[in-house]
Amino acid sequence: MKIAVIGTGYVGLVTAAGLAEFGHRVIGADKDEDKIGRISKGVVPIYEPGLNELIAGNVRKKNLSFRSDLSAVIGEADVIFVCVGTPQRPDGSADMSQVEEVSRLIADNLDRYKLVVEKSTVPVKTSYWIKRTIGLYKKTDTDFDIASNPEFLREGSAVSDFLQPDRIIVGVETARARDLLCGIYAKFRNRVVVTNIDTAELIKHASNSFLALKISYINLIASICDKTEANVEQVAEGMGLDPRIGNRFLKAGIGYGGSCFPKDIKALVKIGEDLGVDMSLLKEADRINFDRIRVFVEKIKQALWILKDKRIAVLGLAFKPETDDIREAPSISLIRGLIGEGARLRLYDPQAMENMKAIYPAEPDRLEYCDSPYRAAEGANALVILTEWPEFSGLDLGRVREAMANPIIIDGRNVFDPAVPRRLGFEYYSIGRK
Numbered sequence: 001m002k003i004a005v006i007g008t009g010y011v012g013l014v015t016a017a018g019l020a021e022f023g024h025r026v027i028g029a030d031k032d033e034d035k036i037g038r039i040s041k042g043v044v045p046i047y048e049p050g051l052n053e054l055i056a057g058n059v060r061k062k063n064l065s066f067r068s069d070l071s072a073v074i075g076e077a078d079v080i081f082v083c084v085g086t087p088q089r090p091d092g093s094a095d096m097s098q099v100e101e102v103s104r105l106i107a108d109n110l111d112r113y114k115l116v117v118e119k120s121t122v123p124v125k126t127s128y129w130i131k132r133t134i135g136l137y138k139k140t141d142t143d144f145d146i147a148s149n150p151e152f153l154r155e156g157s158a159v160s161d162f163l164q165p166d167r168i169i170v171g172v173e174t175a176r177a178r179d180l181l182c183g184i185y186a187k188f189r190n191r192v193v194v195t196n197i198d199t200a201e202l203i204k205h206a207s208n209s210f211l212a213l214k215i216s217y218i219n220l221i222a223s224i225c226d227k228t229e230a231n232v233e234q235v236a237e238g239m240g241l242d243p244r245i246g247n248r249f250l251k252a253g254i255g256y257g258g259s260c261f262p263k264d265i266k267a268l269v270k271i272g273e274d275l276g277v278d279m280s281l282l283k284e285a286d287r288i289n290f291d292r293i294r295v296f297v298e299k300i301k302q303a304l305w306i307l308k309d310k311r312i313a314v315l316g317l318a319f320k321p322e323t324d325d326i327r328e329a330p331s332i333s334l335i336r337g338l339i340g341e342g343a344r345l346r347l348y349d350p351q352a353m354e355n356m357k358a359i360y361p362a363e364p365d366r367l368e369y370c371d372s373p374y375r376a377a378e379g380a381n382a383l384v385i386l387t388e389w390p391e392f393s394g395l396d397l398g399r400v401r402e403a404m405a406n407p408i409i410i411d412g413r414n415v416f417d418p419a420v421p422r423r424l425g426f427e428y429y430s431i432g433r434k
């Protein structure tokens with residue numbers, strides 16, 4: 001069986017490499033010839049721990065190759081995973097034009113039975129549209145099946161999420177599609193959940209929106225903690241011991257970012273509203289998340305009063321640790337807010353600085369990118385932490401204090417035990433804790 005994975009973004013690359021690792025013959029395909037050229041030479045366009053090695057190992061074993069001749073790849077494949085982008089449109093809905101384009105290409109090259117598997121995060125009913133599109137444009141009366149197999153990988157741990165999944169959702173409408181897809185994931189037989197296609201599609205959006213809701217909920221509680229003597233970490237610990245709640249995704253901070261939560265929650269709101277369902281619950285979770293930036297800028301102002309011409313060291317730009325991804329990162333709005341107040345910024349991130357330069361180019365004396373956290377701290381009136389990279393919790397705080405003009409830390413991710421920086425003479429502010 002030959003598998004084609006169309007799209008070489010986060011989901012596509014990890015899916016292609018992961019399926020090859022399971023022993024299948026996989027072609028990763030993308031219409032972007034330059035990108036395919038670079039990946040074929042071993043230059044993986046994203047930073048994802050373990051991905052380079054996984055790709056290189058499977059290319060060497062000849063389980064995996066990369067090509068840009070999409071029509072030919074589709075023609076050769078028995079199973080096609082669609083992993084193209086579904087970016088957000090201004091009204092919050094997902095832009096499905098790339099999915100449609102691939103569907104039409106599949107229709108053009110449908111010479112024998114193929115299983116088309118939708119893996120990108122898509123609105124419920126997308127598979128129906130893929131099926132209808134292929135049905136409308138196919139040139140022969142060849143049979144085909146559609147399936148939904150949403151991907152739950154988290155950036156930073158995408159490879160292990162794919163290789164050791166919690167669950168595999170297989171949304172199908174025929175026994176043939178079920179058997180094919182379950183066969184691909186044969187080694188995880190006991191973790192496969194078979195549903196109809198609408199259910200599989202909704203599981204993905206419902207899961208991500210629920211996790212986003214959980215984060216906004218604990219951030220709301222953190223705001224109460226900020227105004228009282230309560231401690232949000234202990235509140236989360238106490239709540240999390242109830243197995244019905246669980247202790248994960250209860251870390252308060254400056255809000256969620258990334259390519260999934262902000263987009264998926266808006267997409268589900270749009271889907272629900274289009275179906276006439278009142279989606280205020282999720283809208284409010286999204287609004288709370290948006291408001292986290294204002295709350296954090298207020299915290300910085302509580303420490304510095306006037307921000308104009310203050311030097312602020314900003315540690316962490318990526319939307320979470322272990323990635324270079326800054327899509328929807330809280331740092332983007334926060335930097336905009338601080339620049340708006342006239343602050344002078346010194347930025348550092350272990351991986352994401354190149355990406356951020358495309359949004360905020362360096363400007364001498366206004367916005368500088370620094371090659372270490374200690375350089376960023378030089379002469380700073382305050383240091384803010386926006387991403388909980390392990391490198392930051394291991395900082396030599398004595399050295400940071402020496403470098404700074406004023407020893408003030410405003411920690412948006414609760415990286416430190418408050419007693420530690422305070423013992424070293426820092427004024428230390430964090431989220432939902434005194």
Ligand code: UDX
Pocket residue numbers: 151152153154155156208211215248249250251252253254255256257258259260261319320
């Ligand atoms: C998420 C889902 O977890 C994954 O299943 C889905 O397939 C894609 O979206 P990802 O966006 O890579 O994965 O990162 P995740 O670890 O879920 O974090 C998302 C955001 O939430 C980050 O900005 C993170 O900082 C924030 N977050 C997470 C919190 O603020 N508090 C938490 O307790 C957990």
